[in-house]
Amino acid sequence: MTRHMKMDNADTRRRLDDMVQGAVGAPLDRPDGPLKVTGAAHYAAEQPTDALCYGVLVRAPAAKGRLLNMSTNAVMALPGVLAIVSDERMLRNPAQGTANEAPVQGVHEIAYFGQPVALVVAETFEQARHAAQALQLHIETTDEAALDPLAVEPEIPEDKQSSMGDLDAAMKNAVYRVDETYTTPSHSSAPMEPHASIAQWEGEQLTLRGSYQMLKYNRNELADSLGIEPKNVRILAPYVGGGFGSKLGIAPEAVAAALAAKKLSRPVSVAMTRPHVFETTMRRSETRQRVRLAADAQGRLTGIGHETLVSNLPGERFAEPVTQATAFMYRGENRIIGQKIARLNRTCAGSVRAPGEAVGVTIVENAMDELAEQAGIDPVELRKRNIPEEDPTRQVPFSSHKLAEALDAGARGFGWEKRNAIPKQVRDGEWMIGMGMASAFRVNMLKEAQARVRLNANGTAEIESDQTDIGTGTYAILTQIACDMLGLAPENVTVRLGDTDLPPGSGSGGSFGAASNGTAVFLACEELRLQLATAAGCAEPDLTLKDGKAIVGNRQVIIAELLPSTALEATGHIEPGDASSKVRQATYGAYFAEVAVSAITGETRVRRMTGAFAAGRILNAKTARSQCLGGMVWGIGMALTEALEFDPRYGQIANHDFAEYHIPVNADVPQIDVILLEEHDDWANPLQAKGLGELGICGAGAAITNAIYNATGVRVRDYPATLDKILPGLET
């Protein structure tokens, strides 16, 4: 039985409110927790496998060129070496998210420094690592590599330019205006688990244990890369050690492992080294953003300009969607939104946690801070004055809009009223103290997803989907939805994920995983409820399920007694529909930060942070809060330390490791308050839940850099705000 739903209109039934089990929204511990804290959860490279051999990728030591040949014979003669794979089917770079087909392939045309050009396979990891290092590559470098985004003639795609009204006139007539250019550097997702795959063939059938986010696409991408049928590919990824966008599309190690395993008729394990992860998985493009804000005497925006320059490799369709939220963030009838793309010989650019808003909202929120100061209006108030009545670009209503509430709740929780609006007024010894804030915006999405729910004769339930849990809490929230819909305790619900043999979920990405797959589970459960109601002889709405019992009127029976001797099974299937075009759906929030900047060294430490967020119904208070914490800490990294540093001559990422690409450590992160607002967005899906995995980073960095300004009077418009950029503005 399949229950299908296309989200064309608001679903105002709010069925979850009818349920009495009380699991949805509760701070349930992750069901996968005990396995993870004991080391018993097997990640990609950890599946015990007989006769396993190890492959190590070889990186191109040039940003552009042609691979002519390599010292194959000498390396094959090294102890333990089994094969050197350098095959035109190998991937130049990972597939973009939802590509569903192979990315650019080939090892001979080198397009960026670090591109994998060979895989060396040996009996042991130690042998393979040394052999990979020993492989001499003969590379012809004829053309000069394009390494500087400002030095190349950019593409100006027509579909990425838009305008409304007359921004130039609005700027001219404005009482207050901001016209500044900001830059953000390239970032790396840098998940803690490096990308890894174990490939194993049985005849024509390939099984890949990988670390991936979107298995239904990854299967097709892997099959297409290898030139085989998708039905011959099975991908398993029950536990994924973080993704943040970098594991959306099939990556070079998977295809290389599959090719080697085929060649050797043996299972092959390939794990990227940490430098490989930096060099050959997706980076967030650096951005150059010119922001223009025109405002009247009350600070109401009359115009917004947001023009950006990003980069990517030749042949990549993805361009960092920097202005994605600019269209609906604030009022203003005169607009110019534009994007240029520089084609560079740099690591492929793709999705990194909150593509678009993470850098785009952050910069607009910096410009808003500059406007607030100029106009002498409190930054919170300025934002509230500019909340539009409807989507100002598409002229459709908002499905729900909780920015004002988030601003108020955040300001209250943080103690914003204590802020001194004049910079450089608050000192604590050598530390200059400042407060800053920013709004959060993130588009909300629903994606096609299926899930199967089986109610067993013993009254337990199983949920099955190829959906992944990359740390987002999928295991927990799917459990909770089934608990409520079927009246079961969490220990009686089992969730199986991350296997392409199971019904295709949405995949993890774009914050749509919980809502999309949760809806699929919800629909399957609705179908099961209908069947239980029929068995109980009542209408489905009259059926109450709780603690394994069905209650109809004053009658109460064990659910298992209503079941046939075999399991009852249903599949839920959700598809996005017209709802997304009829209304503007988004999530909103507000960040508040207090920083301390050393008046001596310019070092910045975040002292405290508060985030208030509205993302529809909260499915699990604990994991939702964790998602927000994580996003805000990414904001700390973006604001203060994170930047991929490219050598201007060779094009390599100089800081391609965790010692020098500085993600925040524990000591960088203060206690953070997260306020989750109550919201039910009927247009989003039948759960009224929206995405939360990315909202925490969509402007968080601006709260910190705005706080640095408040502390020091220094505007850092070139991220990150490392001490060298603050020092020149400090008193001697």
Added chain:
Amino acid sequence: MKTDLLINGNRRTLDADNRTSLLDALRHHLGLTGAKKGCDHGQCGACTVLINGRRINACLTLACMHDGDEITTIEGLGSAEALSPMQRAFVNHDGFQCGYCTPGQICSATAMLEEIEAGWPSHVTADMTAKPSLDEHEIGERMSGNLCRCAAYPNIVDAIRDAAWRDQE
């Protein structure tokens, strides 16, 4: 070469290439994949295990250097059915998301509390000769050798304090 290791109370004999790191010995040769490889260069802490009670990065030592040593990995601290207090606290406080850095965090935290107990100062200890406290700054500094990209840090700090307090009760 042959190396005898006492791992989680069990004597294990390893016969491997002398280039084998302790981490790879555990993961590739001994079936103990709880210790994770996040960087392989001592820059992330995911591989943290205890040697003779002290926390170290298993990636930056050779297995053959530890002949006769007592090694405790995450598998030796508790099991899914019988969690250690620290493991339980990490679950309760959601001290992780993806879970990949988690075994290292827990091994590190377990040994870190012993270091505080022994009176070891840290970078943020104000009085170098006084007994260090268990406040969030001390925990944050002492746990900074364990990166978490999901950024569960505030929850990790809460989990550790919770486990420490339970321990004192």
Added chain:
Amino acid sequence: MKPFAYDRATHPSDIAFADAGAAIIAGGTNLLDLMKLEVMTPDRLFDINRMDLSSIQQTENGGLKVETLVTNSDLAADMRVRQHWPVLSRALLAGASGQLRNKATTGGNLLQRTRCHYFYDTAMPCNKREPGSGCGAMGGVNRINAVLGTSDKCIATHPSDMAVALRALGATVEVRKKSGAVQSLPLGTLYVLPGDTPERETVLEAGDLITAVCLPPPVKGRQIYRKVRDRASYAFALVSVAAVVEVVDGKIARADLAFGGLAPVPWRDGAVEELLIGNAPSTSLFDAAADQLLRTAKGHGGNDFKIPLARRTLKAVLEEATR
């Protein structure tokens, strides 16, 4: 990692066999890091961990003898060090992580190699790793590189925090020479500047073994270690200052200062100290000291900021120490 022969050395005389292709492994936290990348490719390892060189003892003159295998953790936590040489504990605790300090040893810490991006990447030119190949950091990403004591061949920094404190404390290094003779070297003379041979970082020769570091008797005065870095923890110094400063009758009587993050060696400049000693602390005096320290400083673009940063940090440390 290149294959190597592994020897467990139980007595210092065992390593007298070491030739230029051999390496001594103690904690291994930097050596194995570099061997994995084949930045270092020894063909033989002498594991000295079983040697009886793990004690910290009071010396006859009231100083402290720290044997080479004492871990950074044990040294930092030693109550004598915390009480009498706190700048050393502070420096140790400002470095690396708890896990690394549990493994890293005293001798090994002194001999750790630079963190220069170009030294670490075998696809890049680096005169230190591959003499004659050029310096990639000049004209490249050199935010972390040196501004003092560099040459036109190399602008790498020495990454140790511990060594900076030891330099300020006037520590000496006990070396057992290949011949069996025991030599005592002031720490300052252990290191050599890059000049034309950046591959040579110390005066040690193959078969030499650092057996101990000796701290002179404690002195009066304030001891401060201040480290400036990008993260709050677990990051190498951009600039660090170790100071032992005593003020007597309103005048600076002692100003033992050493600097990290600035130079290819833990840096100490006698002229800076001479300028301070005998004078009353003042902002202008501290400015003059900074001028003296940085008189030959040369930035390379990305690291230009280290010059004003070093000035500000030195002045702040002197102010704190003389307050």
